[in-house]
Amino acid sequence: MFTAVEPEVKVTPRDRRLLPIAEKVYAGERLDQQDGITLFESLDILAIGALADWVNRRRNGDRVFFVANQHLNPTNVCILRATCTFCSFARTPKEDGAYTMSLEEAFTEADRIRETPIREFHIVGGLHPRLRVSYYEDLLRGLKERYPGVEIKALTAVEIAHLARVEKTTVEDVLTRLRAAGLDSMPGGGAEVFSKGVRATIAQRKLAAEDYLDVHRKAHRMGIPTNCTMLYGHVETYADRVEHLSMLRGLQDETHGFLTYIPLAYHPDNNELGEELGREGTATTGFDDLKNLAIGRLFLDNIPHIKTHWIMNTAKVSQIALHFGVDDLEGTVVRERIYHEAGAGTPEGISFSEIIRLIKDAGKRPVERDALYNEIREW
Amino acid sequence: MAKALPILSTVAPRRRGPTAQGAIDTAPHAPKPEYVPAPLDQRPHADEIAHWLQVLRDTPLLELGARAHALRLEQAPAHVSYIVDRNINYSNLCVTDCRFCAFYRRPKDDEAYVLSYEEIGAKIDEAKARGAVQILMQGGHNPYLPLDWYTGLLRFIKEHHPIHVHGFSASEVEMISKVTKLPIDQVLLELHQAGLDSIPGAGAEILVDGVRDVIAPRKIDASRWIEIHEAAHAVGMHTTATMMYGVGEVWEDRLEHMLKLKAAQARSLARGRGHFTAFIAWSFQPLHTEMEHWNLPLGTGMDYLLVTSIGRLLLDNFENVQVSYVTQGPKMAQLALTFGANDFGSLMIEENVVSAAGIDFIMPESEIRRLIEDAGFEPQRRYQDYSFVQDGDEGCPCCLATTRSPQPA
Numbered sequence: 001m002f003t004a005v006e007p008e009v010k011v012t013p014r015d016r017r018l019l020p021i022a023e024k025v026y027a028g029e030r031l032d033q034q035d036g037i038t039l040f041e042s043l044d045i046l047a048i049g050a051l052a053d054w055v056n057r058r059r060n061g062d063r064v065f066f067v068a069n070q071h072l073n074p075t076n077v078c079i080l081r082a083t084c085t086f087c088s089f090a091r092t093p094k095e096d097g098a099y100t101m102s103l104e105e106a107f108t109e110a111d112r113i114r115e116t117p118i119r120e121f122h123i124v125g126g127l128h129p130r131l132r133v134s135y136y137e138d139l140l141r142g143l144k145e146r147y148p149g150v151e152i153k154a155l156t157a158v159e160i161a162h163l164a165r166v167e168k169t170t171v172e173d174v175l176t177r178l179r180a181a182g183l184d185s186m187p188g189g190g191a192e193v194f195s196k197g198v199r200a201t202i203a204q205r206k207l208a209a210e211d212y213l214d215v216h217r218k219a220h221r222m223g224i225p226t227n228c229t230m231l232y233g234h235v236e237t238y239a240d241r242v243e244h245l246s247m248l249r250g251l252q253d254e255t256h257g258f259l260t261y262i263p264l265a266y267h268p269d270n271n272e273l274g275e276e277l278g279r280e281g282t283a284t285t286g287f288d289d290l291k292n293l294a295i296g297r298l299f300l301d302n303i304p305h306i307k308t309h310w311i312m313n314t315a316k317v318s319q320i321a322l323h324f325g326v327d328d329l330e331g332t333v334v335r336e337r338i339y340h341e342a343g344a345g346t347p348e349g350i351s352f353s354e355i356i357r358l359i360k361d362a363g364k365r366p367v368e369r370d371a372l373y374n375e376i377r378e379w
Numbered sequence: 380m381a382k383a384l385p386i387l388s389t390v391a392p393r394r395r396g397p398t399a400q401g402a403i404d405t406a407p408h409a410p411k412p413e414y415v416p417a418p419l420d421q422r423p424h425a426d427e428i429a430h431w432l433q434v435l436r437d438t439p440l441l442e443l444g445a446r447a448h449a450l451r452l453e454q455a456p457a458h459v460s461y462i463v464d465r466n467i468n469y470s471n472l473c474v475t476d477c478r479f480c481a482f483y484r485r486p487k488d489d490e491a492y493v494l495s496y497e498e499i500g501a502k503i504d505e506a507k508a509r510g511a512v513q514i515l516m517q518g519g520h521n522p523y524l525p526l527d528w529y530t531g532l533l534r535f536i537k538e539h540h541p542i543h544v545h546g547f548s549a550s551e552v553e554m555i556s557k558v559t560k561l562p563i564d565q566v567l568l569e570l571h572q573a574g575l576d577s578i579p580g581a582g583a584e585i586l587v588d589g590v591r592d593v594i595a596p597r598k599i600d601a602s603r604w605i606e607i608h609e610a611a612h613a614v615g616m617h618t619t620a621t622m623m624y625g626v627g628e629v630w631e632d633r634l635e636h637m638l639k640l641k642a643a644q645a646r647s648l649a650r651g652r653g654h655f656t657a658f659i660a661w662s663f664q665p666l667h668t669e670m671e672h673w674n675l676p677l678g679t680g681m682d683y684l685l686v687t688s689i690g691r692l693l694l695d696n697f698e699n700v701q702v703s704y705v706t707q708g709p710k711m712a713q714l715a716l717t718f719g720a721n722d723f724g725s726l727m728i729e730e731n732v733v734s735a736a737g738i739d740f741i742m743p744e745s746e747i748r749r750l751i752e753d754a755g756f757e758p759q760r761r762y763q764d765y766s767f768v769q770d771g772d773e774g775c776p777c778c779l780a781t782t783r784s785p786q787p788a
Contacts, residue, residue: 043755286710316680
C-alpha cells in the first residue's frame with residue numbers, strides 16, 4: 001500500500017537550531033563538528049531523518065541493499081576478556097562456555113546453511129592467544145573451496161593487528177597472506193569509540209584509535225575495502241561521537257576505502273560495563289538508534305552506504321531506518337552469537353523473503369548485492 | 380459461587396494453546412478461510428476512505444509523522460502520560476473461539492478458571508500497594524456467569540477494595556445481556572451503578588464484518604460493538620477504542636474501522652455524556668493461536684507508525700492516542716511518540732492475554748520514564764480520565780466525583 005514519495009519539498013525543522021544545518025545539507029556543504037553535536041542534541045528526529053533521507057535518495061535512490069550472509073564466530077576466547085567490559089561474548093581460555101572451533105567444526109557450522117544461497121561470510125571472533133595466521137588461512141581457503149561464489153568479509157582491524165603481533169610481523173604481511181587465502185573485505189568492528197577517555201573506561205587494552213585507522217588505511221591501500229563502525233550508547237558523550245565520525249571521515253578523504261558505516265548499539269545485558277553502570281535491561285532507545293543512523297548519513301558525506309543491523313535495532317526499527325538515510329539492511333544473518341549473548345531479544349535469523357517484504361513494505365526497492373555492492377538482482 | 384461451574388457436555392476443546400509445560404497441542408488446524416475485501420464503493424464512508432488512501436499514497440512517512448505530531452501537540456498536553464494498573468483476568472473461560480486468541484479456554488478445559496471475589500480483591504490490594512490507580516478487568520465470554528455475579532463483584536470491589544474499575548468489553552457485555560436476558564442499556568446501567576467506571580475498547584479487532592467473519596466469526600459484529608460503546612457513553616461511562624491490525628485485512632479495512640469510530644465519537648460527543656477517551660492500535664500476535672498457521676504478513680514497523688499517525692490525523696475528535704509497547708517493543712513505542720501518540724498506555728503489574736501469545740515486552744516504570752524523557756517529554760502518571768496523579772490525591776477523580784446508589788435503579 002504505502003509508496004515512498006520522492007520528496008520535492010525540503011523540510012523545515014521544528015527545532016530552529018537545525019535550520020542552518022538543513023541549509024548546509026541542501027547546499028551540499030560539509031557539516032562541522034558543532035553541527036554534529038547539535039544534531040545529536042536535537043530531539044527533532046523527524047527533521048533529522050528527513051534530511052538524511054534526502055541525502056540518501058540523491059545517492060542511492062529508492063534502492064535498499066541487502067546480502068544473504070552467514071555469520072561465523074570461530075572463537076570466543078579473547079585476551080581482552082578482562083578489559084573490554086562492554087563485551088558479553090568473550091571468554092578466557094578456561095572459562096565456562098569458552099570455545100574455539102576446529103576447522104572441521106567451522107566448516108560444519110558453515111554447512112548448516114547449504115540450503116540457503118548465501119553470498120557472504122561475515123567472520124569475526126576473539127583475540128585468541130595461540131591461533132596463528134595459518135588457522136585463518138586454512139579456514140578461508142577451505143570456505144572458498146567449498147563455496148566458490150561466496151565472498152569473505154573477515155577479521156576486524158583489532159584481530160588483524162593481534163595476528164601481526166602473534167606472528168611478530170607487519171599488518172601488511174598478515175593482510176597479504178589472508179587475501180591470498182580468500183579474504184575479500186574487512187568488517188568494521190573494534191572501533192568502539194575512538195576517544196582515549198572512553199577507551200580507557202570500556203576497552204582499556206584494545207587497539208588505539210590511530211592503530212585501528214592505520215590497519216584500515218593499509219587495507220585500503222592494498223585495495224581491500226572495509227567497513228567502519230561506532231559502538232554507541234555506553235559512556236561516550238556527543239562530542240566523543242562526533243570526534244569519532246570526524247576521524248572516520250578524515251581517513252575516507254584520504255583513501256576512499258570505506259564502503260559502509262554501521263553504528264552499533266551497545267547492549268547492556270550480561271557484561272561488566274552494564275552491571276557497573278546499572279544499565280541492565282535498558283537497551284539504546286529507538287530515538288538514539290535512528291539518530292545515529294541518520295547523523296551517520298549526514299556527517300559521513302564521503303561514505304556511500306549506511307547500514308542498519310536489525311539484530312540490534314530490531315526488524316521494525318530497521319525498516320523505519322530506511323526512511324532515515326539508511327540504504328543497507330543487514331542481511332539474512334543465519335547465526336549470530338555476539339549480540340545474543342548481550343541480551344538481544346531478536347530472532348537469530350530472518351528469512352530472505354521477509355527481508356524483501358520489509359523493504360517493499362517501506363516503499364523501497366530491494367536490491368540483493370554482493371560484498372562490494374555489485375547488484376546481483378533486484379527483487 | 381464463583382467457582383462452581385456447570386459442565387457443558389457437548390463441545391470438546393477445539394484446540395489448545397501452550398500447556399503449563401509449554402508444549403503445544405498438535406491437533407489439526409482449520410484451514411485459513413479466504414478473505415475477499417469488499418470493493419471501495421460498497422463500503423460505508425467510501426469517499427473518506429478514498430481520501431485517506433490518497434493521503435497514504437502521497438505523503439512520505441516522516442511528513443505524515445510531522446503532521447500527526449503537530450496535531451498531537453495541539454490536542455493533548457505536552458507531557459507523555461501513563462497509568463499504573465493491573466490487568467485482572469477474572470476468567471479465561473470462553474465460548475467464542477476467536478482464532479487470533481491464545482488466552483481463552485473452552486468450558487471443559489482443565490485450564491479454564493474463574494477467580495473468586497476474594498482472589499480478585501487480593502490482587503487489587505497488591506496492585507494498590509504498588510501504586511495502581513485502576514484495574515483493567517477482563518475475561519472470556521463466560522455463559523455461566525449471570526449479571527448478579529458481575530454486579531456482586533463490582534459492589535464487593537467498591538466496598539472492600541475501592542479502585543477505578545476499567546472493565547469488561549463490548550462483547551462481554553453482550554454475553555451478560557444474553558445470559559441475563561436483559562437489554563444492553565439495562566445491563567450497562569446496572570454495571571455502572573454497581574461500580575463499573577469505564578469500559579476498555581477490546582474486542583474491536585477490525586470493525587469490518589468481512590474481516591470478523593474470518594478471524595472471529597462468533598464474536599459480535601462491527602455495528603453491535605459500536606452500538607454497545609455508544610450505549611455505554613449514553614449511560615455516562617467513558618470507553619476506549621482499539622484496533623488489532625495485521626490479521627490479513629487491507630488498508631481500506633483499517634480506514635473503514637477508524638471512520639466508524641470517528642462517526643460514533645461524533646454522536647457520543649453530541650450526546651454530551653460519555654465518549655471515547657483514547658485510540659489504541661496494536662498488531663496481531665500469532666503465537667499459540669489458530670491463526671499462527673495462516674502465514675499472514677504480520678504488522679511491520681511501517682504499519683505501526685502509519686496506523687498511529689493516521690489514527691491521530693483521521694480520529695481528530697479523539698484526544699489521546701496510546702502506544703502499545705507490549706506488542707511493539709520499547710523502541711517502536713518510543714518512536715510512536717513522535718508519530719502522533721501522547722500516552723504510553725499502562726504500566727502493567729500483571730498481563731496475561733498478550734503474553735499468552737508469546738510476546739512479553741513488559742517493563743518497569745523506570746524504563747517507561749526513561750524512554751519518555753529520552754524522547755524529550757516529561758513523563759506523568761495519570762488516572763483513567765487522563766488527569767495527572769498529584770501528590771496528596773485522594774484517588775481517582777472520576778470515581779470520587781461519582782456517587783452511586785447501592786442498589787440497582
